[in-house]
Amino acid sequence: MAAEIQTFYDVMRAQGTSRRSFLKFCSLTAAALGLEPIYASKIAHAMETKPRTPVLWMHGLECTCCSESFIRSGHPLAKDVILKMISLDYDDTLMAAAGTQAEVILDEIPKKYKGEYILAVEGNPPLNEDGMYCIVGGKPFVEKLRAVAADAKAVIAWGACASWGCVQAARPNPTQATPIDKVITDKPVIKIPGCPPIAEVMTGVISYMITFDRLPELDGRGRPLMFYGQRIHDKCYRRPHFDAGEFVESWDDLGAREGYCLYKMGCRGPTTYNACSTIRWNGGVSFPIQAGHGCIGCSEDNFWDNGPFYHRLSHVGAGFGVEATADEIGGLAASAVAAGVVAHAGLSAVKHLRKNRKDDHPSPNHKTDDGERL
Amino acid sequence: MTTITTPNGFTIDNSGKRMVVDPITRIEGHLRCEVNLDQNNVIRNAVSSGTMWRGLEVILKGRDPRDAWAFCERICGVCTGIHALASVRAVEDALGIKIPENANSIRNLMEATQWAQDHLVHFYHLHALDWVDIVSSLKADPRATSDLAQNISPWPNSSPGYFRDVQTKLKKFVDSGQLGPFMNGYWGNPAYLLPPEANLMAVSHYLEALDFQREIVKIHTVFGGKNPHPNWLVGGMACAINVDGPLAAGAPVNMVQLNLVSSIIDRTIAFIDQVYIPDLMAIASVYKTWTYGRGLAGQNVMSYGDFPLHANEFSEHNLLMPRGAIVDGKLDAVLDVDLRDPSQVQEFVNHSWYRYPDEAAGLHPWAGITDPDFVLGPATVGTKTDIKQLDEDAKYSFIKAPRWRGHAMEVGPLSRFTIGYAKGIADFKEPVDKMLTDLGLPIDALFTTLGRTAARGLEASWAAHKMRLFFDQLMSNLRAGDLAMVNTEKWEPATWPKEVKGIGHVEAPRGSLGHWIHIKDQKIEAYQAVVPTTWNGSPRDPSGNIGAFEAALLHTPLADAAQPLEILRTLHSFDPCLACATH
Amino acid sequence: MLDRTETIDVDASNTPVSAPVYVYEVPVRLWHWTTAVVFLVLCVTGFLIGDPVWPQFIGQPYHHFLMGEIRLVHFVSGYVLALAMLVRIYWAFVGNRYSREIFLPKLWSRVWRQQLVKTIRWYFLIEPDSGREIGHNSLAQITMFVMFVVGVIFEIITGFALYGEGSGYGSWSYALFSRWVMPLFGTSQEVHTWHRLGMWYLVIFVIVHVYMVIREDIMSRQTMLSTMINGWRYFKDRGQ
């Protein structure tokens, strides 16, 4: 087995890079930065001696499924990420220390590695009740979150909770659970949405950042394009059935057993940006649609309130107490208008006829245009 | 106040030095613990507080009952899927939906899978560091470690070279100066008792288990599309089966997927029986003199029962995991539990951050109310947003206090095994007796922190073997030509009665879980969940009974008052889940 | 009679009563009927895209492309609708005075507002007789603007935003529309909902519009249908 990976160089070696290519990489980096060739050896030295990047993984209001997903990663294995690529200095779920011994880490690491550590956040802060719906060490989570974010090099929002708010932010959001980018506003937040995100997507983003020492390219909403650039629907293996118009009509029908499209069962694949249909889940074993249930859109903002899940069309207006689909609302309004038109037409016809009858027997006192016309 | 005796028989004394442990780590969610230590550093008063609340019960109001499982599933990603199962069962119960046999087998299989994986991860990754000193393993002799390992198990990864390799990597890791998740651990604390070789073996298996647990959950991926948070369905399961025909390859479940499931089951059984159980026994044999953490164990324990062998039948004779309650330690009188009876399960909130019109009384979940009320008692030290010390005489936790016929109860693997044992069921009695004989311990030794941890291991093995049973059951049903996976008769809301109520109950990895639903006009009118950690982590109630966490911590001495190792050990033996507890 | 219509008609007042007026130039008429047709096609295909009502059929998917075709027709019609609209907007700049009416209701004109009141009274069957207009009456103008112009542009923007998702991240429609439209409404799912609501909004417009056209044709003092066919407005006043 390879030696323990402690530096950037070791990580590259572990991933199959030879010493030669490593040095080449360093001179290319130097050239790219417009530096003298002499700097190549300085870069190489820095990379060979740089400590593993500290990661502080904080938990707010959440369900820990993002952590659970993370440890399911097959390549790289979660243990290799934790022990070789990064230094997971704080993580409520896995760390040995508790209480004060844990708390001091959150104070010390940001000082010791100012501007060099990554803050990874699972869950989100509630803002109601002065933040006290999520208390850590006697204080509101949001306070700690802000403090630790202040000197972070980068901030990762794990999952739908940190990215969008997720289930606790669903109507009526009693705790005022808030996505972290509404609280950490002075630096870019890399959003890795999903409930939870795919394990290999999580470790993929981390290893990208460590290997290339840069942030992945993000879309307009802060999601890495490489994993969130396409919809489930764009690469779904059931797509030929969609295009053909062959749909599962009811659970466990013939179409369900033959892998027809789940659109009519409410599948949110057409409106969901995620890599499930390409990378798939748990080492490529399957993904929600392959297992017969539609996508519920778990990586999208607000997906909880865009239900019901088993209708292709979302309910709108639930906030106002009426819940109906666009068709129910539109159809009702159109019918009402059509009925109005029919009534109006009837009244108009009556008036028209009466007027015509009057026109037949004009009254000398009745002064209308028609009267004049006569 | 100094000393009082609670109605459930515990003596608490809050006069000594107060020690606060917050955050409690290696659990799910946010838990705070405060204890009073006497001059010998023995715990005389314990206060456990759930410090998060999300409001799922409030959020579920007005939703489509068929969607509820997905919301409930997000109560917890560690016991993932368990709340979803409770939820679909609640809706099916309310609407009178009967699910097909195949769906029943698959649900049982997924539940057993969840138990096996969750128990394994708990033991190695959340609990082991309370017993295992990682740093000490650097001193181990790899050859002796190999002898130890080969002596207790046929597991193949046991050569001296294997352990040496692990040790070398560990050493380099430690030498790097960046200890990562092991930073600031309680290494060297006198409460660690294992010899270096046992520590090294356990650390190796910590890493192996981390790799292996991800295999187990692939069973969820086959039937539910992903893990964590696989998909479920009211009326059955969405994973239609097709084992022949030109389009079978695109079907959710086909021969390839079934074979994958079967192979994972074999490997799961092997890992648990050849790694987890031997490690557990090795640890237990050293720690068997550390007999703290009894609390409610062996005294007030409960199980709702689960794993219906055949679909839609929740009466005792059809459940592989038995139902029952034991009160006041009367092992010979297992009482029956009825979740519909308004006088049995009730939740109190006079010490919880919720509001009831009358807080002296408890409410049955069908009449339950979730109305948050974050107020601190007069004896609180600190301010609203900087709490130094809680006032346990007032409201002090987001966990409600559920009681069964007024009793605080412990739930979980140990409770289940106690009930199975008390009922004389071989599945439970035989492994327990064997373990006690091997360790040379009396039955009473079971009712401790260590016993809780041991029961979880035995249960993981039980679950792994049951996975095989449910898979075989599924296959024989398929062989008989039954492919049905969903009952869609009552899928459409138009077929539903105007107003109905239902119950869904499950034995979750951490204990008894119930969801109570009230459906009106095709919408959720009210939803209440009473969760395992709500039982175990409950605060006090109007009569002054203390919950399982608090009771179990009492009388435990700390080896080093600055290091809460023993507190973690006992709390972890319950496998606390706070997202679950407060939801 | 003239002194009475004086205050009502905006543009027609100075025109000799019975003389027909050339109102809708060829591009406007062509545009109108093109739009009418593609609109109906968009509604039918759009409705089916969101709710494919046909029963399940069984077979190899490569034998069918029903959904694909419906979507294709929708997208082609969408393009036609959008391009026609661009032409129509261009024509508002270069065409006759009537070509601007639906884009620029003269809210600031007192006469215009008086006519609005009068027309509303006329439709509530209070006013015994319609006004006499060469172009659209005030109410028609404002309705055309609020329901049709706004509605169609809304459908075009949301439509191309949805289209951009299918074309992909690098496409022009993504860059021009999807990128800002999706976050504006929330997510893709919400844009679908709004696009569909937009259809119903326009359907309501068309129901009222077609009814009004026919009614006015019968009851008012000017021609309607034939105007949109041959461009000329005839008046049914005395002497006609």
Ligand code: HEM
């Ligand atoms: C059978 C169906 C239709 C008929 C008979 C019809 C007829 C007419 C007539 C007669 C006019 C002229 C009204 C006037 O002189 O004041 C007109 C104008 C107009 N129609 Fe239609 N129409 C139909 C369908 C539609 C549809 C489907 C739409 C759009 C969705 C539409 C949009 C318009 C617009 C925007 C104008 C104003 C044109 C302008 O002033 O530039 N029409 N229509």
Ligand code: HEM
């Ligand atoms: C009056 C104009 C239009 C109407 C009434 C209309 C109507 C509709 C309707 C009802 C849907 C189904 C929405 C759903 O249920 O999700 C739809 C989808 C769509 N429309 Fe339109 N549309 C119009 C214009 C356009 C335009 C101009 C475009 C641009 C190309 C367009 C592109 C689309 C696309 C891409 C979809 C989504 C298709 C899919 O999800 O497969 N639409 N339209």
Ligand code: NFV
């Ligand atoms: N307590 C609890 Fe759970 C479990 N097991 C739920 O029912 O952990 Ni998250």
Ligand code: SF4
């Ligand atoms: S995003 Fe979903 S999976 Fe992750 S913590 Fe939140 S609820 Fe759990």
Ligand code: SF4
């Ligand atoms: S199953 Fe869902 S994602 Fe796949 S093609 Fe159908 S609608 Fe699209």
Ligand code: F3S
């Ligand atoms: S529900 Fe989530 S896991 Fe993927 S298929 Fe849909 S985004």
Ligand SMILES: [Mg+2]
């Ligand atoms: Mg509850």
